Amino acid sequence: xxxxxxxxxxxxxxxxxxxxxxxxxxxxxxxxxxxxxxxxxxxxxxxxxxxxxxxxxxxxxxxxxxxxxxxxxxxxxxxxxxxxxxxxxxxxxxxxxxxxxxxxxxxxxxxxxxxxxxxxxxxxxxxxxxxxxxxxxxxxxxxxxxxxxxxxxxxxxxxxxxxxxxxxxxxxxxxxxxxxxxxxxxxxxxxxxxxxxxxxxxxxxxxxxxxxxxxxxxxxxxxxxxxxxxxxxxxxxxxxxxxxxxxxxxxxxxxxxxxxxxxxxxxxxxxxxxxxxxxxxxxxxxxxxxxxxxxxxxxxxxxxxxxxxxxxxxxxxxxxxxxxxxxxxxxxxxxxxxxxxxxxxxxxxxxxxxxxxxxxxxxxxxxxxxxxxxxxxxxxxxxxxxxxxxxxxxxxxxxxxxxxxxxxxxxxxxxxxxxxxxxxxxxxxxxxxxxxxxxxxxxxxxxxxxxxxxxxxxxxxxxxxxxxxxxxxxxxxxxxxxxxxxxxxxxxxxxxxxxxxxxxxxxxxxxxxxxxxxxxxxxxxx
RNA sequence: GGUGCCAUCGUAUAUCGGUUAGUACUCAAGAUUUUCAUUCUUGCAAGGGGGGUUCGACUCCCCCUGGCACUACCA
Numbered sequence: 001x002x003x004x005x006x007x008x009x010x011x012x013x014x015x016x017x018x019x020x021x022x023x024x025x026x027x028x029x030x031x032x033x034x035x036x037x038x039x040x041x042x043x044x045x046x047x048x049x050x051x052x053x054x055x056x057x058x059x060x061x062x063x064x065x066x067x068x069x070x071x072x073x074x075x076x077x078x079x080x081x082x083x084x085x086x087x088x089x090x091x092x093x094x095x096x097x098x099x100x101x102x103x104x105x106x107x108x109x110x111x112x113x114x115x116x117x118x119x120x121x122x123x124x125x126x127x128x129x130x131x132x133x134x135x136x137x138x139x140x141x142x143x144x145x146x147x148x149x150x151x152x153x154x155x156x157x158x159x160x161x162x163x164x165x166x167x168x169x170x171x172x173x174x175x176x177x178x179x180x181x182x183x184x185x186x187x188x189x190x191x192x193x194x195x196x197x198x199x200x201x202x203x204x205x206x207x208x209x210x211x212x213x214x215x216x217x218x219x220x221x222x223x224x225x226x227x228x229x230x231x232x233x234x235x236x237x238x239x240x241x242x243x244x245x246x247x248x249x250x251x252x253x254x255x256x257x258x259x260x261x262x263x264x265x266x267x268x269x270x271x272x273x274x275x276x277x278x279x280x281x282x283x284x285x286x287x288x289x290x291x292x293x294x295x296x297x298x299x300x301x302x303x304x305x306x307x308x309x310x311x312x313x314x315x316x317x318x319x320x321x322x323x324x325x326x327x328x329x330x331x332x333x334x335x336x337x338x339x340x341x342x343x344x345x346x347x348x349x350x351x352x353x354x355x356x357x358x359x360x361x362x363x364x365x366x367x368x369x370x371x372x373x374x375x376x377x378x379x380x381x382x383x384x385x386x387x388x389x390x391x392x393x394x395x396x397x398x399x400x401x402x403x404x405x406x407x408x409x410x411x412x413x414x415x416x417x418x419x420x421x422x423x424x425x426x427x428x429x430x431x432x433x434x435x436x437x438x439x440x441x442x443x444x445x446x447x448x449x450x451x452x453x454x455x456x457x458x459x460x461x462x463x464x465x466x467x468x469x470x471x472x473x474x475x476x477x478x479x480x481x482x483x484x485x486x487x488x489x490x491x492x493x494x495x496x497x498x499x500x501x502x503x504x505x506x507x508x509x510x511x512x513x514x515x516x517x518x519x520x521x522x523x524x525x526x
Numbered sequence: 527g528g529u530g531c532c533a534u535c536g537u538a539u540a541u542c543g544g545u546u547a548g549u550a551c552u553c554a555a556g557a558u559u560u561u562c563a564u565u566c567u568u569g570c571a572a573g574g575g576g577g578g579u580u581c582g583a584c585u586c587c588c589c590c591u592g593g594c595a596c597u598a599c600c601a
Contacts, residue, residue, distance in 0.1 A: 012601050047600055117599065129527065131597085162599050180531070189529050189597085197599045205601050229530060229596040252531085255594070259537080262593060310550095314539050318549040337532095337539080340594060344537045347551045395563050405563085424561075483560040490561055498562035 003246075005037025006219050008073070009063075010209070012044045013055035016282035016291045017062050019343075020224065020256040020265060023308045027253060028222045029068045030309075030331040037219070041073040042212060043089045046202045052286045062279040066301045067324055085216040090208045097203040100211050100241060101163050101196045109240035110195060113142035114154055114161050131191045134169040163196040165206075165237065173232040178220075178251040178333045185232040193233055206230065210237045213248055221248045222333070225340075228252045251333050254312050255340040265343050267291060275345040279304065298398030299348075303355040307348045311341045321354060353397045361386035367399045375403060377410045384409075388508055391500040405499075409508055412517055413495025416525055420497035424487035425525065432485050433492060433518055439474050440515060443467065448511045465503040492521035 009025040011017060017025075032039040041063070043056055056074070063069075064076050072083035081088035104110035113132075115123075119141070124130045137144055142164070143151045155161065171187040195207040203211070213221060231250055238247040256265045259273060270277035270292070281293035294304050302323070309327050310320065313336050322330070356364070365385040372380050392405040416425075443466075450466035475485055486502055493505055493514065506514045 010601095014601075044601065050600065113599095115599095120599085129597090131528095160599090164599095177531095183530070185530070191597080194599050199599070204599070209601090224595095225531070226595055226601090232530095254532080257594080264594080310538065312538095316540075318540070320538095320550055339532050341539095342537060344551070347538065350551055392563085394565085420561080481560085486560045494561085496562080500563085502560080 003219050004217075005032060005035035006040065006217050007032045007037065007222055008040040008042050008213070008216065008218055010042040010044050010212075011059055012047065012050065013052060013059065014047070014050040015052050015055055015284060016278040016280070016293075017055075017059045018265075018267075019277050019279065019294075019308070022062065022066065022279055022304075023256065023311060024222065024224055024253060025063060025068055026066070026305065026308055027313070027331070027336070030327050031220065031222060031333065032071070033328040034331055038071040039069065040083070040085075040216060040218070041070045041075060041088065042216070043074055043091075044205065044208065045089060045091045046205060046208050048091070048200055048202070052284060054283075054285060058280060058282055065295055066279060066305055090212065091202065093208070093212070094201055096215070097196065097208060097211055101203065101207065104165070104195065104240060105163065107240070108166065110163050110165050111137075111143045112151060112155075112161050113137075113140060113164050113192075113194075114146075114159055115141050116160075132164065133167060133188070133191050137164075137166075137192060160197075160199045162194045162198065164192040165195050165233070165240070167192055167233075167236065173235055175228075175231045175235055175250060177228070177231070178249055179336050180228075180252060180338060183228065183231070185229075187232070187236070190233055190236075206233060206237065210234055210241065210243075214238070214241070214243050214246065217246075218248045220251060222251045222253065225252045225255050251336070254337055256311060257340045257342045259343050259345060269343075273345065275348070298400050299352050300355045300359070303348070303352040306355070307351045311343065312337055349397045356393060356396065356399070361390040361393070364389045364393060364399060364402070368402050371400045371403050372410070375407070375410075380410070384508060391504050391508075408494045408499065409505075412513070412520065413493075414524075415495060416491055416521065417496035420487075420491055421525065424484070424491055424497050426484055426488070428480075429484070429488040430522055430525075432480060432488055433522055435474075435478070436471070436485065436489060437515060437518055439470060440467075440511070443470055443511065445511060449507050465507075467503050467506065489518070491525075492518045 007028040009021075009028050011021055011025075029039050031037075041060070043059075045051055045056075057079075060070075060074065060076050060079075070076075072081075072085065073088035074081050087093055101110070105112070120132075123140075127136075130136065132140065139145070144166075146154075167187050167190045169188055173185050173187055175183045175185070177183055193206055194204050196203045202208075212218075231252070235244075235247065238244050257263065258265050258269050265277060267277050276292045276294050276297050276299075278291045278293050279295060281296040282291045283289075284291070295301075305324060305327070306320075306322050309322060309331075313331065315322075315330050315335065359367075362382070365382050368385060368389065369380065372385070388406045388409045389402060392402060395405050396402055447466045447470075451463050452466070453461055454464045456462050471485075472482070475482055487497055490497060490499065490502055490505075493499075493502075493509065499505060509517070
């Protein structure tokens with residue numbers, strides 16, 4: 001019988017969750033859902049010195065925002081973990097690790113070493129490319145080079161020690177990777193990795209990772225490419241523990257690279273180039289830094305998911321827009337690319353633009369409210385906000401950008417754009433506007449907002465404003481230019497030569513406000 | 527330095543031995559628009575180099591070059 005698919009996302013709470021980590025979580029999630037398996041979240045907090053308060057909560061909230069659901073382990077509705085394989089925080093699993101460290105010690109796969117960090121440093125300075133391995137371990141202070149009596153004496157004296165994995169030399173280790181195929185590495189290049197440290201009574205990543213993945217019955221380990229070099233060590237550990245039969249399958253994902261130049265994408269790149277590298281804004285209590293987030297920048301979660309999914313994976317055809325359900329249905333590990341993907345922020349913006357168009361005007365209005373408030377627009381009429389958003393949303397990539405497109409609907413212009421004036425405000429404009437004012441004053445409130453369907457010269461159905469029937473004949477009769485009149489009118493209402501169709505603007509503004517603005521413009525201009 | 531991974535337009539990628547090497551982003555031009563924007567159309571732009579294998583290679587193999595990752599009592 002096929003083993004049930006169980007995957008895990010296992011971040012360290014050392015700060016905000018990097019966007020690359022988010023993609024790893026996403027691929028794990030897609031894989032789990034596609035196979036009807038479980039998605040676990042485990043917190044790898046074995047390095048107490050790097051712990052950052054709030055980071056764990058941040059991770060949970062970020063995944064929740066993106067719609068990556070956790071079936072087991074630490075999650076929003078179970079902050080201390082749910083499921084039968086807990087605890088799901090490595091710092092709470094000390095007793096479990098002890099047992100397996102002892103097992104390795106007893107079976108001779110590991111040994112105790114007393115070398116202090118200073119001694120190790122000295123050794124590295126003394127010998128170039130020093131490696132703690134089969135060739136050098138007898139020169140060091142450990143249970144292989146010391147007598148049993150000496151060892152117990154050191155331990156009784158309270159000397160700090162570590163447990164190291166005893167790597168047998170000159171053995172080819174085969175790692176089967178679902179994305180890269182067979183990777184072979186000789187054990188000679190592996191050092192005797194530290195598995196456990198008595199100083200804080202915690203295992204290191206490698207030990208904890210293998211024990212947990214085994215005990216939690218993980219079937220597939222999908223993680224970043226930076227782990228590929230240590231995969232052989234992990235295979236050796238499974239073997240030493242007697243778990244090779246149920247060892248999970250490995251898949252090492254390509255890295256997310258800097259948009260320019262080369263190297264791994266980092267927080268600094270985001271700061272430097274002006275885009276977020278984290279899903280949510282994060283205030284780091286430990287170092288006092290603030291990191292901007294996709295959510296706060298106006299990104300829609302579905303856009304981030306779609307964008308991230310395509311950074312390293314692609315379907316068979318030209319499809320680019322994917323819902324989460326489509327991704328779940330179509331994702332496959334063998335279509336994950338092997339090469340690192342440069343982070344193209346422009347494409348991310350485009351995705352957000354696309355998904356913004358799918359949202360209703362009412363939804364967008366709700367999302368736009370905080371921006372309006374920040375601009376001093378209190379008690380905005382939601383219906384009116386939705387209406388102006390409908391007129392302008394295809395012009396923007398992000399919700400906050402709506403302000404630049406709609407501000408004149410909320411605030412009457414007090415300044416008039418010089419370039420627009422130069423080009424569109426002519427000598428006759430004041431007289432034209434005076435006359436337009438009297439033409440418009442005669443339009444009833446009802447007619448002001450009226451539209452009707454008609455056909456154009458090509459027989460297409462178009463919507464026409466009643467105001468056209470009032471203003472256009474007047475312009476024609478006076479033999480004024482349509483452009484010169486309408487553009488001056490626009491400047492009066494907007495303050496510049498931009499914005500949606502003029503009658504859409506007068507419709508939202510209403511008759512009284514429209515006339516007021518023209519009056520004001522006539523007084524202010526020149 | 528050592529080991530490993532990787533290599534198609536500027537970017538993300540399609541192609542799983544036979545194509546005028548496709549698509550999207552970006553950029554440019556034109557059309558549309560009484561404004562700005564949108565939209566539409568068109569265009570620019572690629573198989574790192576060298577050897578093989580083959581009737582035929584972007585695709586398979588080798589070498590070189592280049593890029594990246596790892597090389598901690600961090601994950």
